[in-house]
Amino acid sequence: MAALSKEVVLSARDVVVAFGERNILDHLDLDVYRGEVLGFVGGSGAGKSVLMRTIIGLIPKREGIIKVFGQYLDTATEEQLVAVEQRWGILFQQGALFSSLTVLQNVQFPIREYLNVSERLMDEIAVAKLEMVGLSPDVQSKFPSELSGGMIKRVALARALALDPELVFLDEPTSGLDPIGAGEFDELIKTLQRTLGLTVYMVTHDLDSLHAICDRIAVLAGGKVILTGTMKDMLASEHPWLKSYFRGKRARMANLES
Ligand SMILES: Nc1ncnc2c1ncn2[C@@H]1O[C@H](COP(=O)(O)OP(=O)(O)OP(=O)(O)O)[C@@H](O)[C@H]1O
Ligand SMILES: [Mg+2]
Structure with a gap:
């Protein structure tokens, strides 16, 4: 195992989440280290x-503190x-991709949301991310329904990497x-x-x-x-x-x- 730096990038303290009467998370603590x-x-x-x-x-959440990259998220x-x-980048368990968008548009989604860049640059970034996850250029214009489960996961990973998290x-x-x-x-x-x-x-x-x-x-x-x-x-x-x-x-x- 590589030597880990002990810089904490994410910490959760005393987190309580409940739906109705039921505590799903009950005073939970967690640290995640960089790398x-x-x-x-x-x-x-x-x-x-x-x-x-x-x-x-x-x-x-009902109680607790979450801090990411040194930032308290509640008071941010x-x-x-x-x-x-x-x-950060996210690959969700369900609904990994937007079904009405092409592969390229899916990967571009976070870029469109957060960055103000030209369409051309956005294309270039998305193509680079797809290449990074091992997908060939011919998938760019496909819709999620045309992809295998493994390809969907790869596209979702490319989307999670879109902003260089x-x-x-x-x-x-x-x-x-x-x-x-x-x-x-x-x-x-x-x-x-x-x-x-x-x-x-x-x-x-x-x-x-x-x-x-x-x-x-x-x-x-x-x-x-x-x-x-x-x-x-x-x-x-x-x-x-x-x-x-x-x-x-x-x-x-x-x-x-x-
Ligand atoms: N929005 C919600 N409203 C009410 N209950 C919810 C909601 N989201 C999750 N739950 C409940 O919280 C509990 C935890 O759900 P969660 O999806 O986090 O499980 P999980 O550990 O991810 O399970 P799995 O391994 O099956 O994905 C479940 O009992 C679920 O029904
Ligand atoms: Mg789950």
């Missing part, structure tokens, strides 16, 4: 997507928020891909992280991804991050959920391969 690939795991419905959406400001001015938003949020980027496609996507994420110096916050259920590319893993259960650490730390934990997740039947093969 790391953090794998975020937890059972289905645990609140992984809710936390990601809360961090980026799409879901209001509109201008400061826009500045922060330009420094320092931090990317990926919500289950390899779900729905076959194991070879998922492995290739992992490699792509790792390569981009290394070459661009990205910090990657990746929600995943994919044990192979966790083994292959994550520097650290954070585990969400009962509304809290109950453990953060390396895969070794996960395997050593006696917590029942962690034991069955990382050492259960389905985990055994992944563990053997690493």
